[in-house]
Amino acid sequence: MVDSVFLALSVLTIGSAIVALEIRSLIYGSIALMITLSGVAGFFLLLDAPFVAMFQLSVYVGSIAVLILFTVMLVRRELIFNKVEDKRRRYAGIGLMLALMLGMGTIIIGSGLKTMDTNSPMVDYKKIGEDFLTYYSPALIVMALILASSITGAMTLARREDAIDDQRAD
Amino acid sequence: MSTIAPQFRFSRFIASLFDLIFWVLLIFSLVGLPIVFIILFYIKLPIINGQLMTPYLSMTWMADPSRTLPIVKNFIHTTIFRVMVFPGFGFAALLAAATIFVERKFLAKMQLRVGPLYCGKIEGILQLMGDGFKLMSKEIIIPAKADKPIFWMGPLLFVGAAGAFVSLIPVAPGWVVANPSVGLLAVFAIIGFFPIIAVLTAWAANSKWTFIGGLRALHQMVAFEIPLILSLLGVVILSGSLNLSHIVESQQHFWWITFVPIGAIVFFITIFAELERIPFDLPEAESEIVAGWLTEFSGMMYGLIQLGTYLKLYAFAGLFVVLFLGGWNGPMVWPPFPQDIITNGITIGPVTAKFPGLPLFDQQMLNGTLWFVIKTVGVILLILLPRGVFPRVRMDIALHTGWYKLIGLAFINIFIALGLLYAGVLGPGGLLQ
Numbered sequence A: 001m002v003d004s005v006f007l008a009l010s011v012l013t014i015g016s017a018i019v020a021l022e023i024r025s026l027i028y029g030s031i032a033l034m035i036t037l038s039g040v041a042g043f044f045l046l047l048d049a050p051f052v053a054m055f056q057l058s059v060y061v062g063s064i065a066v067l068i069l070f071t072v073m074l075v076r077r078e079l080i081f082n083k084v085e086d087k088r089r090r091y092a093g094i095g096l097m098l099a100l101m102l103g104m105g106t107i108i109i110g111s112g113l114k115t116m117d118t119n120s121p122m123v124d125y126k127k128i129g130e131d132f133l134t135y136y137s138p139a140l141i142v143m144a145l146i147l148a149s150s151i152t153g154a155m156t157l158a159r160r161e162d163a164i165d166d167q168r169a170d
Numbered sequence B: 001m002s003t004i005a006p007q008f009r010f011s012r013f014i015a016s017l018f019d020l021i022f023w024v025l026l027i028f029s030l031v032g033l034p035i036v037f038i039i040l041f042y043i044k045l046p047i048i049n050g051q052l053m054t055p056y057l058s059m060t061w062m063a064d065p066s067r068t069l070p071i072v073k074n075f076i077h078t079t080i081f082r083v084m085v086f087p088g089f090g091f092a093a094l095l096a097a098a099t100i101f102v103e104r105k106f107l108a109k110m111q112l113r114v115g116p117l118y119c120g121k122i123e124g125i126l127q128l129m130g131d132g133f134k135l136m137s138k139e140i141i142i143p144a145k146a147d148k149p150i151f152w153m154g155p156l157l158f159v160g161a162a163g164a165f166v167s168l169i170p171v172a173p174g175w176v177v178a179n180p181s182v183g184l185l186a187v188f189a190i191i192g193f194f195p196i197i198a199v200l201t202a203w204a205a206n207s208k209w210t211f212i213g214g215l216r217a218l219h220q221m222v223a224f225e226i227p228l229i230l231s232l233l234g235v236v237i238l239s240g241s242l243n244l245s246h247i248v249e250s251q252q253h254f255w256w257i258t259f260v261p262i263g264a265i266v267f268f269i270t271i272f273a274e275l276e277r278i279p280f281d282l283p284e285a286e287s288e289i290v291a292g293w294l295t296e297f298s299g300m301m302y303g304l305i306q307l308g309t310y311l312k313l314y315a316f317a318g319l320f321v322v323l324f325l326g327g328w329n330g331p332m333v334w335p336p337f338p339q340d341i342i343t344n345g346i347t348i349g350p351v352t353a354k355f356p357g358l359p360l361f362d363q364q365m366l367n368g369t370l371w372f373v374i375k376t377v378g379v380i381l382l383i384l385l386p387r388g389v390f391p392r393v394r395m396d397i398a399l400h401t402g403w404y405k406l407i408g409l410a411f412i413n414i415f416i417a418l419g420l421l422y423a424g425v426l427g428p429g430g431l432l433q
Helices: A002-024 A026-046 A050-074 A088-108 A125-133 A135-158 B010-042 B055-063 B067-074 B080-084 B089-110 B128-138 B148-166 B183-191 B194-203 B208-239 B246-251 B261-275 B300-322 B339-344 B363-388 B394-420
Strands: B346-348 B351-353
Touching: A002 A026, A026 A050, A050 A125, A050 B067, A050 B183, A050 B208, A125 A135, A135 B394, B010 B194, B067 B339, B080 B089, B080 B208, B089 B128, B089 B148, B089 B300, B089 B363, B128 B300, B148 B183, B148 B300, B183 B194, B183 B208, B183 B246, B194 B208, B208 B261, B208 B300, B208 B394, B246 B261, B246 B300, B261 B363, B261 B394, B300 B363
Parallel strands: none
Antiparallel strands: B346 B351
């Protein structure tokens, strides 16, 4: 069961990733990218990590893919791309990808991943939260500071001083 | 004069019916039954009362009415019943359909109109059925230069996402379709799909009205998604869980709306924006951009979008009830099932019929469902109310509300929840739990 699901997810993820790179239509490319990211969320679900899977869906599919879609729709394609059809570039790209995958595969296989226990019980997300608040608290504080400053920055950027309109709500 | 069937004869109609019955029987016995048996060969059949449930056995039991109830009871506890009927699609679609009719009558009464009146003699009670038949019988028109695959997929994806949302809402203790440990995060993930569907179908229809509407939907939903997520964090902090059933169980003594009312108000306002309802119905503003991103839909495609919208309305109202109003918790008002019927059966004159397997549902579940439905209907009416009262806001005011005021209020709400937690009043290990 899990194996067949894993196989289907792999085909879906890698196939739509190739489609996202190769298809001419930018909209269809971004849809294929969404399917790829959802497939990655599916892998997290298979790995007993629903917390990460849901965040993958809500952040990558729900926000970043929307951003890409939004940008693609508002930009005319001819203005940003001039077609460079070159067979040699394509073959070089495929070769580079194969070399990278081979290299990463040898590293992963050589890293002793096979000896890991695959039947260990699922980690509760509450345990992750406890770890964050105790052992990894400096990392949490740094992340909180970064997020707070980015939210403050976003709100400052969104503030429009130039718009003077007495019909506004504020 | 009707031109649909100019040479209609009743005898031919009857003959055609017999013809049809003959062919259906023939095809069923020659093709249908073998297919059923081939499928049953692969399905793991349940064992009831120590006997393996074969098709013949089930038909034998169905012929005896006193043995039917255990089969029905067994069916009620299967996953397919949960998905199709009770906490899932059927229940939600029933509530959604009732909402459509009630909305029209309710708004009409509010504005001193009569609303739908003629269809079905009594207060236009059959109007909804008439609308449904009209939508199903209409032609589906695809615009000439539309992007057909995305245009066809749009309504299906919309209903699918709304159905996924519905499946996460717990209705009664143990009665929920999907109960993941991170249910609230799943809700956030599903809500993120709606703007994508809106903007993709809007783009695929290849019309300026739909595209403007789609962009407005995208702007608005993305702007209100952040306060939505932040406003619910207060409840998560206080209840210490992301599982929706656990959140309901944590409200046995107090509803969270009493401690985090600001979060409830922020969430309630964001519901309007996510549902594209007045005062935030800019994506479908009918006086400006025809029907917004729904302009090019016709026939049952439009019907599916409407179904999805009202399923989403039910799901949001249910989520509000689950998170802030205590879900299925309430005083036990449902009467217990009479013991007489279980032990002695029903006696009508000389005949006594015994029904083994009663009661079908336990008292807890019926009482929980009753309270959940009462609260949800109340919240749905509150969501419908502003449509009769408020005008539509301008786009910049809507976005300003979302990005400034609601986010600020949501942060205040989080600090209130954290204060209650650190003061030791509420939350895991608090004074009041």
